[in-house]
Amino acid sequence: MRTVRTVAALREALAPHRAAGQRIGLVPTMGALHEGHLSLVRAARADSDVVVVSVFVNPTQFDDPNDLAAYPRTEAADVALAAAAGADLVFAPEPAELYPRGYATTVAVTGPLAESLEGAQRGRAHFDGVATVVTKLLLAVAPDAAWFGAKDAQQVVVVRRVVADLGIPVRIEVGPTVRDADGLAMSSRNVRLGPADRTRALALSRALRAVQDALGGGADVPAARDAGLTELATEGIDPEYLALVDPDTLEPAEPGRPVLVLVAARVGPVRLIDTVTVTPDAPGAL
Numbered sequence: 234m235r236t237v238r239t240v241a242a243l244r245e246a247l248a249p250h251r252a253a254g255q256r257i258g259l260v261p262t263m264g265a266l267h268e269g270h271l272s273l274v275r276a277a278r279a280d281s282d283v284v285v286v287s288v289f290v291n292p293t294q295f296d297d298p299n300d301l302a303a304y305p306r307t308e309a310a311d312v313a314l315a316a317a318a319g320a321d322l323v324f325a326p327e328p329a330e331l332y333p334r335g336y337a338t339t340v341a342v343t344g345p346l347a348e349s350l351e352g353a354q355r356g357r358a359h360f361d362g363v364a365t366v367v368t369k370l371l372l373a374v375a376p377d378a379a380w381f382g383a384k385d386a387q388q389v390v391v392v393r394r395v396v397a398d399l400g401i402p403v404r405i406e407v408g409p410t411v412r413d414a415d416g417l418a419m420s421s422r423n424v425r426l427g428p429a430d431r432t433r434a435l436a437l438s439r440a441l442r443a444v445q446d447a448l449g450g451g452a453d454v455p456a457a458r459d460a461g462l463t464e465l466a467t468e469g470i471d472p473e474y475l476a477l478v479d480p481d482t483l484e485p486a487e488p489g490r491p492v493l494v495l496v497a498a499r500v501g502p503v504r505l506i507d508t509v510t511v512t513p514d515a516p517g518a519l
């Protein structure tokens with residue numbers, strides 16, 4: 234297991250594997266690895282000959298400088314966890330490696346895919362930052378496949394769009410959301426929740442469950458959404474959004490089609506997101 238900090242060193246380390254026709258898998262992360270990331274590393278391990286984990290807190294996707302400053306940075310632990318989960322290489326560049334002096338190119342995804350929901354709340358620069366850094370990571374590693382977590386559902390839609398539009402030859406794989414035993418979706422930001430806010434945060438997964446149960450019980454979209462809002466209100470949480478949309482287009486959900494349910498809310502000092510997909514034939518999947 235090696236850690237490399239430059240694109241040149243990364244390419245040099247991967248060259249013999251590529252020359253031998255080995256399959257390369259990439260798990261892009263911003264570090265502070267938890268079980269959600271590690272499940273992606275294990276999935277990549279099972280599918281690939283060489284597994285690269287990138288650890289880079291990407292400044293261009295943060296709309297809030299305080300959030301960027303407070304984002305946990307735990308590289309030594311990340312390297313150990315990635316190795317134990319089966320990674321072969323950690324790519325942990327400094328910001329100047331990916332954004333050198335004079336950097337002036339952005340990959341911008343336009344329209345509702347990037348401008349609704351997270352894009353509307355965090356500003357359109359958020360997904361420009363994600364699209365740009367993911368494109369750069371895919372160019373640097375040139376993997377056969379890259380793994381992303383389902384919890385960042387809109388990010389997955391945006392990344393798929395970028396890959397299709399730019400013709401990047403990579404398979405995008407999505408791993409399921411990993412939850413603590415009480416239902417809280419794992420997130421690197423959870424460490425900043427105090428005990429009381431951590432308990433309040435459970436209302437997000439309960440709200441998704443309420444929406445899911447309502448849809449499963451035959452409720453229409455507005456009634457199902459109301460069920461979720463009621464659950465959030467039990468903890469005094471007024472979400473930034475609770476949306477029921479089409480999983481591919483992010484357009485309003487339609488009867489008879491899978492429904493992507495997304496919620497974002499501030500709980501104490503932390504902004505949390507969570508999501509579930511409800512399919513007409515398997516309504517109880519959370």
Ligand code: PAF
Pocket residue numbers: 261262263289291294363366367385388
């Ligand atoms: O999901 C994340 O951790 C980040 O958005 C990603 C994909 C690593 C890009 O910085």
